[in-house]
Amino acid sequence: MLNRNRLIVLIIAALSWQAANAQKAESNNNDKPNVIYIYADDLGYGELGSYGQQKIKTPNLDRMAKEGMRFTQHYAGAPVCAPSRTMLLTGKHAGQSYIRGNYELGGFADDKEGGQMPLPEGTFTLGHLFKNAGYATATIGKWGLGVVNTTGHPLKQGFDYFYGYLDQKQAHNYYPTHLWENEKWDTLDNPYIYVHENIDRAKFTDKDFDRFKGNTYSVDKITEKALSFIRKNKSRPFFLYLPYTLPHISLQVPDKYVNMYKGKFDEKPYYGEEGYTPAKYPLSTYAGMITCLDDQVGIVMNEIKKMGLDKNTIIMFSSDNGAAFNGGVKPQFFNSVQGLRGFKMDVYEGGIREPFIARWPGKIASGKVSSHVSAQFDMMATFADMLRQPIPSKTNGISLLPELLGRKGQQQHAYLYFEYPEKGGQLAVRWQNWKGVKTGMQKNMNAPWQLYNLQTDPFEKNNVAAQHPEILKQLDEIVAKEHQSAHVKEWEFIAPKFR
Secondary structure, three states, X not given: OHHHHHHHHHHHHHHHHHHHHHHHHHHHHHHOOEEEEEEEOOOOOOOOHHHOOOOOOOHHHHHHHHOOEEEEEEEOOOOOHHHHHHHHHXXXXXXXXXXXXXXXXXXXXXHHEEEEOOOOOOOOOHHHHHHHOOOEEEEEEEOOOOOOOOOOOHHHOOOOEEEEEOXXXXXHOOOOOEEEEOOEEEEOOOOOOOOXXXXXXXXXXXXXXXXXXXXXXXXXXXXXXXXHHHHHOOOOOEEEEEEOOOOOOOOOOOHHHHHOOOOOOOOOOEOOOOOOOOEOOHXXXXXXXXXXXXXXXXXXXXXXXXOOOHHHEEEEEEEOOXXXXXXXXXXXXXXXXXOOOXXXXXXXXXXXXXXXXXXXXXXXXXOEEEOOOEEHHHHHHHHHHHXXXXXXXXXXXXXXXXXHHOOOOOOOOOOEEEEEOOOOOEEEEEEOOEEEEEOOOOOOXXXXXXXXXXXXXXXXXXXXXXXXXXXXXXXXXXXXXXXXXXXXXXXXXXXXXXX
């Protein structure tokens, strides 16, 4: 009897110890919320219902906005892919970032896959920040910052796991022959498709358009691997950087999404004359691609809820730059930037102002709209603040945590700085409600400032530079302070040492 009582006592003690440890683990886990940062590709400021879109359905992202906070003055770091992704991951703006343009290596063919300029050894990324805080880290989707056997590969930049496209050129095709899992080639059930091939409009048949379809849609694989990572790490804090390729052209999406919109638009076939894949129903295909993106967000949100992680998971959503303007895309038809000036590759508002939605049940108040002026290079400071982790090098961001959590004391940017060496060389500074812009600087280093008052002229139509020489002087001082020499000759257009 004594032994039996002793056994009961031991069992009770063991269960109590287990419960205490479980409670402690739960407490620790609550101190370290999971973070999923979803990144769209070439999504315009006005292409979500919550940002004014009328023709394209995005119910999941609209629900995310209703259940969280939506920002109306949030900026990408640059108006194209690779530099914008670099600035998000490193917390540095375009005047101090290592990568400032799409520096392409290799070609489009599988045997010429070379990627873009890689991040250098010693770069400190969001992956390192979360890894230092004890998180499992993954990036799943489009990388574009270094391929296998370079210093920029995700596994060398703070991430435990990678799946997706390493090379942005490969990402032009939604039915690739392969994706990459860590450093291994993952063969997909697709023939090789060269997506930059037009067709003869005088002789085309449906088969001409069908040859740009494959069997395995890359987006499905990306979501599949994202869910697998979440399930694998459900019992520990994780950071998932999830950069989807949608809606970056080529115009390719499963037929079910095209069929959602067929007959709703007055559209004609696109034959590939502006580059990228031809499409019989280009408007329906583009709308379908954004709805497909929205579906992926819904799948991820539902999985988090199903696994009981909802209240301890922050989900954020934004895009790398403004809407595309070629390849069969008609941004004017969809009012893709809500009247803002410019598109992708422009430092005007339409090229760099982006949707930003943040959802964290019980922490971020639902239905909030923030006009706080912020940028994607703020995310490093924001997450470092949340994790109470040090950042080992100088960055340019400010923590958004007070704004997100509704606390007092949110610091304001004195200004936001942008430079972009391509499309003639461009410069922009957002200072209070003023926006200074310079274009054509590759040919004329002393190009004049354009000046816009975004409070009264959000569409940047009225250049008032001549009336405000004192502001132009202030902008010059900001440029002199924020610009550091680029390490690539073609990127140095502000203060070149040599011509």
